Amino acid sequence: MRLSILDDYQGVALEMADWSPLKGRIEIAVERAPFAGENEAARALAESEIVCAMRERTPFPRSLFERLPQLKLLVTTGMRNAAIDLDAAREKGVVVCGTGGGGLDTAELAWGLILGAARRIAEDHRAMREGLWQTRIGRRIEGKTLGILGLGRLGSTVARVGLAFNMKVIAWSQNLTAERAAAVGVEKVDKEALFRRSDILSVHLVLGPRSKGLVGRAEIALMKKDAILVNTSRGPIVDVAAVIEALEEGRLGYASFDVYDREPLPPDHPLRRAKNVLLTPHIGYVTEENYRASYPQIVEDVLAFLDGKPIRVLT
Numbered sequence: 416m417r418l419s420i421l422d423d424y425q426g427v428a429l430e431m432a433d434w435s436p437l438k439g440r441i442e443i444a445v446e447r448a449p450f451a452g453e454n455e456a457a458r459a460l461a462e463s464e465i466v467c468a469m470r471e472r473t474p475f476p477r478s479l480f481e482r483l484p485q486l487k488l489l490v491t492t493g494m495r496n497a498a499i500d501l502d503a504a505r506e507k508g509v510v511v512c513g514t515g516g517g518g519l520d521t522a523e524l525a526w527g528l529i530l531g532a533a534r535r536i537a538e539d540h541r542a543m544r545e546g547l548w549q550t551r552i553g554r555r556i557e558g559k560t561l562g563i564l565g566l567g568r569l570g571s572t573v574a575r576v577g578l579a580f581n582m583k584v585i586a587w588s589q590n591l592t593a594e595r596a597a598a599v600g601v602e603k604v605d606k607e608a609l610f611r612r613s614d615i616l617s618v619h620l621v622l623g624p625r626s627k628g629l630v631g632r633a634e635i636a637l638m639k640k641d642a643i644l645v646n647t648s649r650g651p652i653v654d655v656a657a658v659i660e661a662l663e664e665g666r667l668g669y670a671s672f673d674v675y676d677r678e679p680l681p682p683d684h685p686l687r688r689a690k691n692v693l694l695t696p697h698i699g700y701v702t703e704e705n706y707r708a709s710y711p712q713i714v715e716d717v718l719a720f721l722d723g724k725p726i727r728v729l730t
Contacts, residue, residue, distance in 0.1 A: 416440065416441050416442065416464045416465060416721075417441070417442045417444060417462050417463045417464055417465070418437070418441045418442065418443050418444070418463065418464070418465040418466070418467065418717065419443075419444045419445075419446060419459070419460055419463040419465070419466045419467065420443065420444070420445045420446065420467045421446050421466060421467060421468050421469060421472065421473050422446065422447075422449055422468070422469045422472035422473055423445050423446065423447050423469070424447060424448075424449075425701075426445075426447055427706065428445060428467075428706075428710060429443070429445065431703075431706045431707050431709075431710040431711075432707075432710035432711040432713065432714050433711070433714065434714060436714060436718055437714065437717060437718070440721060441465070441717070441721075444463070446459060449472060449473070449678075449679060450473060453474075453476075453478060453479050453482075456473060456479060457479060457482040457483065460483055460486070461482075461483065461485065462485060463483075463485060463486065464485050464486060464487045464488065465486075465487065465488045465489075465490070465717060465720075466486060466488070466489050466490070467490045467491075467713050467717075468489065468490065468491045468492070468496070468499075469491075469492055470491070470492050470493060470496065470700065471496055471497060471498035472678065473498070474498040474499075475489065475498060475499045475500060475503075475504070476500050476503070477500045477502075477503035480500065480503045480504055480507045480509060481503075481507070483507075486507070486509050487508070487509060487510065487720075488509065488510050488511075488512065488716075488717065488720045488725075489504060489509055489510070489511045489512075490511075490512045490513070490514075490713050490716045490717065491511065491512075491513050491514075491729070492513070492514050492700075492709040492712075492713070493513055493514060493517060493709075494513040494514070494515055494727065494729065495513070495621070495729075496513070496729070497621075497622050497623070497649070499511060499729075501729060501730065510720060510725050510728060511728065511729045512716040512719075512720070512725055512726065512727045512728050512729065513716075513727050513729050514708075514709045514712035514713060514716070514727065515712070515727060516708055516712070517700065517705065517708070517709075518702070518704060518705055518708070519568075519569065519572050520699060520700050520701075520702045520704070520705050521569055521647050521673075521699030521700055522569045522572035522573050522576075524647055524673060524695070524698065524699045525569070525573050525617055525619075525645060525647045525673075525699070526573065526576055528645050528647065528671035528672075528673065528693055528695065529556070529615055529617065529643065529645055529671065530556070531671060531693045532615075532643045532645065532669045532670075532671045532693050533553055533554045533555075533556050533615070533643065533669075534553035534554070535551055535553055537693055538550075538551060539551070554641075556577075556580055556582060556614075556615065557580055557581045557582065558581060558582065558583070559582055559583070559614035559615060560582065560583045560584075560585060560612050560613055560614045560615075561573075561574070561577035561582045561583070561584045561585070561613065561614070561615050561616075561617065562584075562585050562586070562587075562609045562610070562612065562613030562615065562616040562617070563577075563584065563585070563586040563587075563601065563617055563619060564586075564587065564588065564609065564616060564617065564618045564619060564620060564629075564630070565586075565588045565618065565619035565620035565621075565626075565648070566586040566588060566591050566595060566596060566599060566601070566619070567619060567621075569619045569647075570586065570617070570619030571599045573617050573619065574586065574599050574600070574601050575599065575600070578600055578601070583602075584600070584601040584602070585601060585602045585603075585604045585608070585609060585612060585613065586599075586601050586602070586603060586604070586609070587603065587604055587605060587606050587608070587609040588620065589625060591603055606634075607637060610634050610635075610637035610638050611637050611638070611639075613638065613639070613642060614639065614641075614642055614643070615642065615643045615645065616638065616642060616643070616644050616645065617645045617646075617647070618630065618644075618645065618646040618647070618648045618652055618653065619647070619648055620648050620649075620652055621648075621649075622648070622649035622651060622652060626649075626652050627651045627652065628651065628652070628654055629652055629653075630644070630646075630652055630653040630654060631654040631657055632654060632657040632660075635654070635657050635658060635661050635666070635667060636661075636666070638661075638666075638667060639668070640665060640666055640667065640668065641668035642667060642668050642669075643668055643669045643670070643671065644658065644667065644669070644670045644671070645670070645671045645672075646670075646671070646672050646673070646674055647673045647674060647699045648674060649674050650672075650674040650675040650676040650677075650678070651676055653672075655672075655675070655676060655686055656685075658670050658689075659685055659686060659689045662689055662690055662691050662692065663689070663690065667691075668691065669691045669692070669693070670689075670691065670692050670693075671692070671693040671694075671695075672686070672692065672693075672694055672695070673694075673695045673696075673697055673698060673699050674697055674699075675697070678697055679696065680694075680696070712727070
């Protein structure tokens with residue numbers, strides 16, 4: 416059988432797990448570059464019975480499943496993948512499995528982006544390279560208001576760090592209760608208050624019909640002119656065009672992004688040229704520790720499937 420490992424951008428997949436238990440049973444092919452589109456994906460995976468996907472880097476809509484009649488098992492890192500049409504997979508007889516035990520890597524990066532924005536670290540680094548010295552001033556975060564949009568596992572971690580910095584932390588999401596907020600030590604507010612009051616707003620929602628486009632022009636218009644917006648969750652939650660407009664017009668102070676509507680972000684995307692932005696290439700989960708936890712579980716999933724007893728099946 417043929418197994419395709421997708422989107423191994425750094426070329427490390429085969430080093431992050433012991434693949435030897437599959438020797439003699441599986442032929443492994445590694446795809447390092449992202450597919451240009453569905454046609455390229457369909458051609459590359461036409462002979463693969465098993466595909467291993469890294470998060471949501473490659474979409475698997477119904478149309479792609481229909482073009483992959485050989486596919487029997489799709490393994491994704493994580494136990495949730497919005498880019499996979501699970502109904503289509505089930506109808507086509509494709510088992511979809513995941514991996515568990517993700518860490519708090521994304522919450523750590525969120526704080527890197529927050530501090531990078533507040534202290535303009537990237538700009539000062541570039542200035543130092545150019546031989547300059549103290550060309551701008553930063554902002555203190557102590558005493559500021561940190562807004563958390565989505566107080567789940569990652570959002571709660573970001574909130575607790577904010578409290579450690581003596582920030583005032585507020586939160587909102589559709590299902591957030593006052594009891595849940597109090598348990599984390601933060602104040603539950605309504606949506607409008609979250610955007611109006613936050614000096615720094617960090618997004619930590621799962622992408623879905625209710626969250627797509629949730630941070631739009633109306634919400635950005637409520638924010639302070641010097642506010643910082645940080646998104647390490649999913650690109651479509653935030654209207655990037657509205658953010659760029661607000662930055663250019665001085666209606667928003669700074670924005671830090673690790674996630675985008677299109678990934679990889681096209682070289683000519685206007686966000687790459689926007690002022691007052693800090694951009695990272697969706698690396699929230701890209702740590703050695705996370706990879707060394709995920710890839711061995713992929714091997715486990717494949718072995719279990721070959722033995723007729725699939726594990727960690729997504730439904």
